[in-house]
Each structure stands twice: as C-alpha cells, then as structure tokens.
Amino acid sequence: MASTFAGLSISSRGLFTSAAALEVTSNNISNANTTGYSRQVVNQKAVGPAAVYNGSYIGSGSEITSVTSVRNFRLDQKYWRESGQLGELTTKSDMLSQIEDVIGDTDDNSLTAVLDDFYSAMEDLSSDPSSSATRAAMKEAGVAVSEYLNTVSAQLTQLREDANNEVKTSVDQINSYASQIATLNTKIRVATASGSSTNELEDQRTLLIDELSSIVDVAVTKTVVGQLADGSDDIKLSVSISGSTVVNDGVAQQLAYSENDEGLYSIRWQDTGASFEATGGQLKASLDLRDGSGTDSEYKGIPYYLNQLDEFASTFAEAFNEVHASGYGLDGSTGIDFFTSGDSSSTTITAANMTLSADVLEDTDKIAAASAADDGSDNNKNMAALIELCEESEMFGSGTAEDFINSIISTLGTASEHAATMTSKQSTFVTNIDSRRASVSGVSTNEETANLTKYEAAYNASAQMISVWQEVYETTINMV
Known part of the structure; x- marks a missing residue:
C-alpha cells in the first residue's frame, strides 16, 4: 500500500530537483564570461516505485544523481597540440x-x-x-x-x-604550472573519492594546461587505475612535455637551468x-x-x-x-x-x-x-x-x-x-x-535562459502540487 503522504513526498522531490536545476542554471549564467569555465548540467533520474496501490506500481518522484561539466577531452587534446x-x-x-x-x-x-x-x-x-x-x-x-x-x-x-x-x-612558468596541475590532480582524486563535485577544480586544471601548451608542446593522457566506492572509474591524469612526463598524477617533475660562460641558459x-x-x-x-x-x-x-x-x-x-x-x-x-x-x-x-x-x-x-x-x-x-x-x-x-x-x-x-x-x-x-x-x-545565455524558463515552470508546478496535496490531506483529516 502506498504511503499516506506519498503524493506530498513526490511533489517535494520535484520541488527540490527543480530548485537544484535552477541553481545550476544560475551558476552557468553567472559564469558565462568566466575564462575556462565549463557549462554544468544536472543529471536526474526517476526514483523507483516504493509501494503497490490498487495493483499499480507508483513511482517516488525524481532525484539529482550528479552535476557534471560538459567537456570533450579529444578536442582539448587537439587544442593543446x-x-x-x-x-x-x-x-x-x-x-x-x-x-x-x-x-x-x-x-x-x-x-x-x-x-x-x-x-x-x-x-x-x-x-x-x-x-x-x-x-x-x-x-x-x-x-x-x-x-x-x-x-x-x-x-x-x-x-x-x-x-x-x-x-x-x-x-x-613550466615548473609553476606543473606544480599547480599536480596539486589539482590530488585535490580532484580526493574529492572524487569522497563523492564531492570536482567541476571547478577540473576547469582550473584545464585552464592551466591551456597556458602550459603555448609554452611547450604538451601531451595529456587519462588512465583508469581502479574503481571508486560508487563504482565509477578512478582516473589518473598525466602530462608530458617534449615527450617526457612532467606531471604524473599528484607528482610534478621540475626543470632547472644553468648559465654558461656567455650567460646563456641551458635546461635540464x-x-x-x-x-x-x-x-x-x-x-x-x-x-x-x-x-x-x-x-x-x-x-x-x-x-x-x-x-x-x-x-x-x-x-x-x-x-x-x-x-x-x-x-x-x-x-x-x-x-x-x-x-x-x-x-x-x-x-x-x-x-x-x-x-x-x-x-x-x-x-x-x-x-x-x-x-x-x-x-x-x-x-x-x-x-x-x-x-x-x-x-x-x-x-x-x-x-x-x-x-x-x-x-x-x-x-x-x-x-x-x-x-x-x-x-x-x-x-x-x-x-x-x-x-x-x-x-x-561554453555557456550559451540563450540556452540557459530557455532552461531557466523550463525549470521555473517545473518548480512552480511542483509547488502547486504541494498545495493540492495539502488541501487533499486537510480535507481527509477533517473528514476523519
């Protein structure tokens, strides 16, 4: 038998889901001109049926599974090259x-x-x-x-x-960027393992690699090294310059220079x-x-x-x-x-x-x-x-x-x-x-404005459903 307050629960879930989507949309719009920012999207799913009511399975609403950044790693690699x-x-x-x-x-x-x-x-x-x-x-x-x-x-x-x-x-500059990328690699893996969002950290890392790629030729690889507790891949990112690894996950190698008799720098x-x-x-x-x-x-x-x-x-x-x-x-x-x-x-x-x-x-x-x-x-x-x-x-x-x-x-x-x-x-x-x-x-303000209208309508509809269920429950209680 379905819960007495199932309708209210379903509507509340819809309200929270729409509110989260509005927050992500608002964040996208506010970062439309932020260098290196990647558009974020809300991933949601329907919650499975919790009970049977009069022979029918009734769903339990919706929920947010994740908020992810939209990027194409192959295009990033091509850009860096x-x-x-x-x-x-x-x-x-x-x-x-x-x-x-x-x-x-x-x-x-x-x-x-x-x-x-x-x-x-x-x-x-x-x-x-x-x-x-x-x-x-x-x-x-x-x-x-x-x-x-x-x-x-x-x-x-x-x-x-x-x-x-x-x-x-x-x-x-190479040494500085390599150290920063290695630090971000560590932060990203720790945050991923704890289930926290890494979108902004990954954007910062990508922007650093963009800067590095103009100074020296860069090759970036992502390697799956295991599985996380939630079943997702544990990914390690490494960066090579001129064919040699300068960043391996959280470890950065450093370059050094020395002057010869003419005052010219050699690199090692x-x-x-x-x-x-x-x-x-x-x-x-x-x-x-x-x-x-x-x-x-x-x-x-x-x-x-x-x-x-x-x-x-x-x-x-x-x-x-x-x-x-x-x-x-x-x-x-x-x-x-x-x-x-x-x-x-x-x-x-x-x-x-x-x-x-x-x-x-x-x-x-x-x-x-x-x-x-x-x-x-x-x-x-x-x-x-x-x-x-x-x-x-x-x-x-x-x-x-x-x-x-x-x-x-x-x-x-x-x-x-x-x-x-x-x-x-x-x-x-x-x-x-x-x-x-x-x-x-990138963030399209036109697309985000359309999303804003869509999620606002969903939020208002869920809020209206809560009002309807409130009246239903009030009537029911008065009858009892």
Missing part, C-alpha cells in the same frame, strides 16, 4: 619583425643607405683630394658606417639576451640532471632564435644575422684597408688603415667593434687618396682604386658589398613573411578548434 605550434610560430614571427626593425630595409634607415652616403663622400673626395672639407666628410661617412654596424650589432645582441631571458621565464631535469630539449611552443622558439646559426640545417636565428654582419664588417674593412694602406695621405703618410678594431683585446674587425683608425680620426690628411705611382700627394689615383674596389662584384665572392647586405635583408624578409603567414594560418586553425570546444563546453 596545436596551441604549442601557434606559440612557437607567434614568438618567431614577433622576434623576426623586431630583427627587421633593427637591420632595416632598403630605405633611408638601412645599411645600404649609409654605404651610399659613404660612396658619395668617396666620389667627392676623389674630385677634390686636397680639400679639407671633402676629407672631413669622408671621415664622418666612415664613422657613420662603423656606428651603424655597432648599433645594429648591439641591438641584435640585446634581442638575443631577451630571447635568453625568455628561456629562463619559460622554465619558471632537476632530479636526473638529464638535458631537456624543447620540441615546440614558445620555449623552442626562444631557443631557436637565441642559438640558431643557420649551419647544418639549423634555424636562422639571431646568431646567424650577427655572423652575417660580422662577415660583412670583416671582409669590407680588410679589403678597404689593403687598398687604403697602399696609398698616400695628403701629408705623405702611407701604410695607414682606414678601419680598425675598437676592441683592444682583439684585432679582428667585427660589426660590434668596427671603427675608424686613430690616425684617420685625428688627422684627415692621412686619408690615402693618392697613389704611390704618381708624384705629389694630392692626386686621386688611390681613391679611384678604392671606389673601384667598392664596385667590384668579387669582394664578397659573387657580389658587391651592397649585394651582400641586400641578400641578408632578403633572407630576413622571406623568413619573417613566412613566419607571419604560418602564424596567421595556425591562429585561424587554433581559433576554430577553440570555437568547437566552446560550442561543447
């Missing part, structure tokens, strides 16, 4: 753009323009080799060439230092001391930009462009000095170098230390415009030879000085354009994946 590629491409594209700004192009702010001014000064001096004004102009043009190379080298060196600091920052695993090689993400981009020399199929990073500028400075200065030293200055001096190394510890001329010789800086009469083969120190034979040298296509093997500079600019421009194009494509791809994730786990 592609996010690493986007992080790498974006970092390279941004840095190559900065290198372009430093080296310049073919406009007035480029080395080509500075060389053109230097050549013009040489032409003017050739036209009037005894003029102190043209000699001073050539000295200043030579200073401009040297200072331009010095400045570009210093700025590229600073960019390399920036990339090196990014390596350190990335390692610190803290517990084993084994070296760590990044294979994706912002960290790999920073390492490629910092270390890429362009040799043996290496990435053409900042060292490549520094080496190219050093080669230009060394080749140009040595060739120019050889011809200049063979000529005579206005004061009859000879054997004078025009360019020299500003580094007292090295005689090798580089873009960083290239400067005019002290002799030329102190006395422009020592600029060797005259040829030893001619009488008089005010002829222009040697200056004509220097002009011819700068126009030679064999100074750099297969091109002039300007050809060499233009090849550097062209290589950089091609690399930068390719990186920007690939970044744009990858960004679109990642955005599409993230949109698919949002369509599954």
